[in-house]
Amino acid sequence: MIEVIDAERCTSCDICVNVCPTNVFDKTDGIPVIARQSDCQTCFLCELYCPEDALYVAPHADAPCPTDVVALRETAALGSYRRAVGWTDETRDLRGIDRSYLLFGH
Amino acid sequence: MTTNGRRAEQRPAPGGSVEFDADVLVIGGGPAGTWAAVSAAARGARVVLADKGFCGTSGATAAAGTGVWYVDPDPALREAAMANREKLGGHLQDRRWMARVLDQTYQDGNRLAAWGYPYPVDDSGKSQRNSLQGPEYMRLMRKRTKQAGVTILDHSPALELLVDDDGAVAGATGVRRQKHDRWTVRAKAVVIATGGCAFLSKTLGSNVLTGDGYLMAAEVGAEFSSMEFSNAYAISPAFGSVTKTLFYGWATFSYEDGSVVPGAASKGGRSAIARALLQGPVYARLDKADDNVQRDMRASQPNFFLPFDRTGIDPFSERFPVTLRLEGTVRGTGGLRIVDDSCATSVPGLYAAGDAATRELICGGFTGGGSHNAAWAMSSGTWAGWGAAVYAGQLGPARQRRLASAGTVAFRNRSSRAFEPAALAEAVQDEVYPYELNYFRHASRLDGALARLDAAWADASAADAADEDNLLRARESAAMLATSRWMYRSALARNESRGMHRRDDYPDQDDRQRHYVTSGGLDEVWTAVRPHADASYAEAAE
Structure with a gap:
C-alpha cells in the first residue's frame, strides 16, 4: 500500500490525487495526504505518474508497512518503477522493449 | 485534434449537482469503455464517459501488462488461434464471433500503432503486436478519448440507471467523489463497461471492479450468461498484489518442508496449488527461467519485480510464499448477456462491453489470461459504442422523456436498520x-x-x-x-x-x-x- 509522500520532493502538483483509481489521497493547502490508505489496491500507478518520484508504494497489499522516508532515500527505490517502464527522459528507450512475445506459449 | 465538434451539453442543474445531455453514456473508463467512447464519438454521437476512478489508471488492464489475441490475417494462423482453446473452454465458443473478434482486434491493434503506441520490434524487424503495457496503453486511450471530444467524468462512480416510461435505459446518476456532489447524464443509450467483479481481493488493479454495472443492469431487467465461469484465481506472492500468472510457468512449487507439490503448475496445475493451500503454505521459486528468460521478464513486466525487489527476495533463486487471489468474473467469462452483433443487452438502450459482458462467445468457459479478454475489450467496446450511437441516432430528440431512477438496494428506507x-x-x-x-x-x-x-x-x-x-x-x-x-x-x-x-x-x-x-x-x-x-x-x- 502507499506508505510515503516525500515532503522534500513533493511539489503539491496533486497529480497523485487525480490519478489514484481508488481515491486514496486528499488535496490540502500544502502537499496531499494519504487519507484512505486501506483503500489502496497496491497498483503502483500513483508512483508511476509522480513526476518528482516523491511517492513510495510498499509491496504489501493487505497490511500497512510503515516505511522510513530517510532510509528510503538511501535506496534506489524512489522512482524505480517509473525508470523501469521508460517514463523518465533518461529511460524513454525502455518504452518499446516489451519482450512478452518471446515468453508467450511457454 | 478533435475528430468531431459535437460534445455533450452541460445543462443547468440544482445546487450540489451537475447534469449533462448526451447521446451515449459510457460507464467505465478501462479499455472497453474508452474504445466504446471513441467508437461512438467517431459516429457523431455526443458522448460522456464516467469512470469510478481515473480513466487511464482504472481497472485491471491499466496496472498490468496484457497479452492481446492479435493474429495476422493468415487463414491457417487464424484457424489455429480459434481451434487452440476450444477444448479448454469446453467447446462453448462460437466460431463466427471468434472470427469477427480476430478481425476487429487486428484493426484496433493496428490503430494503436498509428496513434503512437510503442510496439516492440523483433530481431527480424517485425512490429510485435500481441502484448500491451497497461500504463502506456491506457494513458494513450485516455488521450484518444479526449481528442475524440468525449466528456470524461473522473472519480465519478455511477450509482443507478435512469429509465423512461417504456423501460428503455436513458442515462444514469452517480456521485463525484472529489467534488462531493451528484452527477446526472441523460443519454439515449448507455454502455456498461464497468468490468467484472473481483470481490475486493486486491488482485492487481481490480479493487474498482465490484460488479457495479451488473447490479445497475439487473435493476432494469438485464440478463447474465455463463456466470458459473467465475472462479478464476491468480497466483501472487502471498503478501502482494501483482498477479502475473504467465511468469509462474517457470516456477517450481513446494510445501513448507521444501518438497515439491505434485502436479502443481501455473497452467494446467493450479488446482493442485489450491489443494495444497488448503493444507498450509505453498512456496514458489522461478528456477526454470534461464538468464535470457529472466532478462525478458524484467524488460516486459517491471511491476512483477516490485514486490521482490522491495522485500529483498530474488524470485529466481529464493522461495517465496504464494497465494491464489480470486479474480471472479474479471478472468472468468460470465457477464451481461449479449443479444446481437452490436453488443446490445436484453434491455433497450443498454449495451455491454469488455469484462462486464459475457466472454463466452470467444472464450467458452475458460480464460487463462488477458489475451482474449483484451481482444474482447477492444472489439466489444468498438461494437457497443457503434451500436449505442446508431440506436441513439434512431431515437431522435429525446429531451422530453420522463425519466425515473432504477436503483433499489441501498436507496430505500425500509426498516430503520442501518446498511453496513x-x-x-x-x-x-x-x-x-x-x-x-x-x-x-x-x-x-x-x-x-x-x-x-x-x-x-x-x-x-x-x-x-x-x-x-x-x-x-x-x-x-x-x-x-x-x-x-x-x-x-x-x-x-x-x-x-x-x-x-x-x-x-x-x-x-x-x-x-x-x-x-x-x-x-x-x-x-x-x-x-x-x-x-x-x-x-x-x-x-x-
Whole structure:
C-alpha cells in the first residue's frame, strides 16, 4: 500500500490525487495526504505518474508497512518503477522493449 | 485534434449537482469503455464517459501488462488461434464471433500503432503486436478519448440507471467523489463497461471492479450468461498484489518442508496449488527461467519485480510464499448477456462491453489470461459504442422523456436498520474466496453458501438507505452480493465440470450440457438454459 509522500520532493502538483483509481489521497493547502490508505489496491500507478518520484508504494497489499522516508532515500527505490517502464527522459528507450512475445506459449 | 465538434451539453442543474445531455453514456473508463467512447464519438454521437476512478489508471488492464489475441490475417494462423482453446473452454465458443473478434482486434491493434503506441520490434524487424503495457496503453486511450471530444467524468462512480416510461435505459446518476456532489447524464443509450467483479481481493488493479454495472443492469431487467465461469484465481506472492500468472510457468512449487507439490503448475496445475493451500503454505521459486528468460521478464513486466525487489527476495533463486487471489468474473467469462452483433443487452438502450459482458462467445468457459479478454475489450467496446450511437441516432430528440431512477438496494428506507457495507462485503468474501466453496464446487456446499447469501440479500434489501458517505460502498457490497448469487445459482444449474467450472460431485464433462446458463433477478435469482449456436443451427436444419 502507499506508505510515503516525500515532503522534500513533493511539489503539491496533486497529480497523485487525480490519478489514484481508488481515491486514496486528499488535496490540502500544502502537499496531499494519504487519507484512505486501506483503500489502496497496491497498483503502483500513483508512483508511476509522480513526476518528482516523491511517492513510495510498499509491496504489501493487505497490511500497512510503515516505511522510513530517510532510509528510503538511501535506496534506489524512489522512482524505480517509473525508470523501469521508460517514463523518465533518461529511460524513454525502455518504452518499446516489451519482450512478452518471446515468453508467450511457454 | 478533435475528430468531431459535437460534445455533450452541460445543462443547468440544482445546487450540489451537475447534469449533462448526451447521446451515449459510457460507464467505465478501462479499455472497453474508452474504445466504446471513441467508437461512438467517431459516429457523431455526443458522448460522456464516467469512470469510478481515473480513466487511464482504472481497472485491471491499466496496472498490468496484457497479452492481446492479435493474429495476422493468415487463414491457417487464424484457424489455429480459434481451434487452440476450444477444448479448454469446453467447446462453448462460437466460431463466427471468434472470427469477427480476430478481425476487429487486428484493426484496433493496428490503430494503436498509428496513434503512437510503442510496439516492440523483433530481431527480424517485425512490429510485435500481441502484448500491451497497461500504463502506456491506457494513458494513450485516455488521450484518444479526449481528442475524440468525449466528456470524461473522473472519480465519478455511477450509482443507478435512469429509465423512461417504456423501460428503455436513458442515462444514469452517480456521485463525484472529489467534488462531493451528484452527477446526472441523460443519454439515449448507455454502455456498461464497468468490468467484472473481483470481490475486493486486491488482485492487481481490480479493487474498482465490484460488479457495479451488473447490479445497475439487473435493476432494469438485464440478463447474465455463463456466470458459473467465475472462479478464476491468480497466483501472487502471498503478501502482494501483482498477479502475473504467465511468469509462474517457470516456477517450481513446494510445501513448507521444501518438497515439491505434485502436479502443481501455473497452467494446467493450479488446482493442485489450491489443494495444497488448503493444507498450509505453498512456496514458489522461478528456477526454470534461464538468464535470457529472466532478462525478458524484467524488460516486459517491471511491476512483477516490485514486490521482490522491495522485500529483498530474488524470485529466481529464493522461495517465496504464494497465494491464489480470486479474480471472479474479471478472468472468468460470465457477464451481461449479449443479444446481437452490436453488443446490445436484453434491455433497450443498454449495451455491454469488455469484462462486464459475457466472454463466452470467444472464450467458452475458460480464460487463462488477458489475451482474449483484451481482444474482447477492444472489439466489444468498438461494437457497443457503434451500436449505442446508431440506436441513439434512431431515437431522435429525446429531451422530453420522463425519466425515473432504477436503483433499489441501498436507496430505500425500509426498516430503520442501518446498511453496513463493510460487514456485507466481508460476508460475501467469506462465501466466494474459500477454495473449498468456489474453486472446488459441490452442490451441498453451494446450497449452504447460497442460503447464507440469499439471507444477506433479504437483509440488505430491507436495510435503510445508505447515507451519502456510505452510498458508494453500500452499492458496491450489494453488487458483490448480487454477483455471488448469480454465480452460485448458475454453478448449481451446471451439473458437470466444464471449462473453469469444477464440480466435485460431477467431475466429468457431460456432452448433453453443451449449452449456456442464463441467469438474472435480484430478490428472486433465476437460471435458464440456452442452446449453443451449433445446436440451434442443427435444429433449424432439421
